[in-house]
Amino acid sequence: MTDLAVPGLEAFADVAAYMRGVGEAARAASRGLARADTAAKDRALVAMAAAIRADAAKLLAANGEDVAAARGAGQDAAFVDRLALAPKAIEAMAKGLEEVAALPDPVGEISDLRYRPTGIQVGLMRVPLGVVGIVYESRPNVTADAAALCLKAGNAAILRGGSEAIRSNAAIAACVHAGLRAAGLPEAAVQVVATTDRAAVGHLIVDEAHVDVIVPRGGKSLIERISREAKVPVIRHLDGVCHVYVDAAADVDMAVRIADNAKTQRYAPCNTMETLLVHADIAKRVLPPLAAIYAAKGVELRGCERSRALVPTMKPATEEDWRTEYLAPILAVRVVDSLDAAIDHIATWGSQHTDAIVTNDHAAAMRFLREVDSSSVMVNASTRFADGFEYGLGAEIGISTNKLHARGPVGLEGLTSRKWIVLGSGQIRT
Numbered sequence: 001m002t003d004l005a006v007p008g009l010e011a012f013a014d015v016a017a018y019m020r021g022v023g024e025a026a027r028a029a030s031r032g033l034a035r036a037d038t039a040a041k042d043r044a045l046v047a048m049a050a051a052i053r054a055d056a057a058k059l060l061a062a063n064g065e066d067v068a069a070a071r072g073a074g075q076d077a078a079f080v081d082r083l084a085l086a087p088k089a090i091e092a093m094a095k096g097l098e099e100v101a102a103l104p105d106p107v108g109e110i111s112d113l114r115y116r117p118t119g120i121q122v123g124l125m126r127v128p129l130g131v132v133g134i135v136y137e138s139r140p141n142v143t144a145d146a147a148a149l150c151l152k153a154g155n156a157a158i159l160r161g162g163s164e165a166i167r168s169n170a171a172i173a174a175c176v177h178a179g180l181r182a183a184g185l186p187e188a189a190v191q192v193v194a195t196t197d198r199a200a201v202g203h204l205i206v207d208e209a210h211v212d213v214i215v216p217r218g219g220k221s222l223i224e225r226i227s228r229e230a231k232v233p234v235i236r237h238l239d240g241v242c243h244v245y246v247d248a249a250a251d252v253d254m255a256v257r258i259a260d261n262a263k264t265q266r267y268a269p270c271n272t273m274e275t276l277l278v279h280a281d282i283a284k285r286v287l288p289p290l291a292a293i294y295a296a297k298g299v300e301l302r303g304c305e306r307s308r309a310l311v312p313t314m315k316p317a318t319e320e321d322w323r324t325e326y327l328a329p330i331l332a333v334r335v336v337d338s339l340d341a342a343i344d345h346i347a348t349w350g351s352q353h354t355d356a357i358v359t360n361d362h363a364a365a366m367r368f369l370r371e372v373d374s375s376s377v378m379v380n381a382s383t384r385f386a387d388g389f390e391y392g393l394g395a396e397i398g399i400s401t402n403k404l405h406a407r408g409p410v411g412l413e414g415l416t417s418r419k420w421i422v423l424g425s426g427q428i429r430t
Helices: 015-035 038-054 056-072 077-083 087-102 141-152 163-182 199-204 220-229 252-264 283-296 305-310 339-349 362-371
Strands: 110-115 121-128 131-136 156-160 190-192 213-217 242-246 273-279 300-303 330-336 354-358 376-379 398-400 408-410 416-423
Touching (some): 015 121, 038 056, 056 163, 131 141, 131 199, 141 163, 141 190, 156 199, 213 220, 242 339, 283 330, 300 305, 354 362
Parallel strands (some): 156 190, 242 354, 273 330, 300 330
Antiparallel strands (some): 110 121
């Protein structure tokens, strides 16, 4: 059993000094992790999983205190649901750590090695980013997931969870540290910020001396603040305004199945469809059966005039609907006259997250793949597949709509960089 401390319930006298110390410890630990072999990292992950299972009762007790505090503060049911841990969720955390241990280690991989005319060999080696700061809200399982991915990729992690989960995160951190100790790795490789003072985030995101990248996971206001104020590079996405475009050459049954799943499989994830675009030539065959499915599931439809002519029960859509990430059973619907019009709509109103086309026209599919500038672009598949696990990454630290350094679901490879290496045998440049 691990020893559980519950720090962070009182303010630090000097948050700046505390965060500077966290950064210095993380930087020192990152150098040790860069030297750690795969076996040591995997031993740590497996030991973390064992500690989580052994301490399940402690984790549930700590989480129960957080949940009680959230309810006492008047938080709504959805907030409490994100915060709450059940025995099944704790087992999922343990299994997730073991799954990351089973993934190939990207660190040290050499690629594109080739001889130059001078006789030197030039290639690229995959290396850790260094220190990753992760700022997140509500979900305590992120503490284990983020620790696992950062560790396997050879990075030290500074984790700043929401104040509402401080006890849960501390309990999970104790298990993480037990695993690090068991493998002989520095405990400072994973640090959970032990203060609820919001100033800690401000210090973390400007600490260029000790932090190499920030990953925010949470609501739009959190991500906007970090993107605006950070001096450290940020891997982030703001919105998930995802589209499905049903082309004139679509199979109707396939289109209905995909559009249903993309919206109703789950409403809250960032890869859920928020706007349905339908070609005018096929709209009469697609929209009425889809509207019946949505009505049965309680989905409110907001459509353009042409959509409402086919489904009169739709509410009128406004310009605001085209740019809105509802995260709820609400869907905007628009009839368009061409593939060009669909691509223009996505370019104007989309968030560069995930967009899909349903079509049997190969040329239209290839145009959509080339011209839609999003981090994930799909043909004949639900947008709900935009996920690290579904992409075979094992897990993800989050979704990125950046164009540099990582884009789309960010897994182990996205938490590394590459450096040039040169292998010579005494060559000198003349």
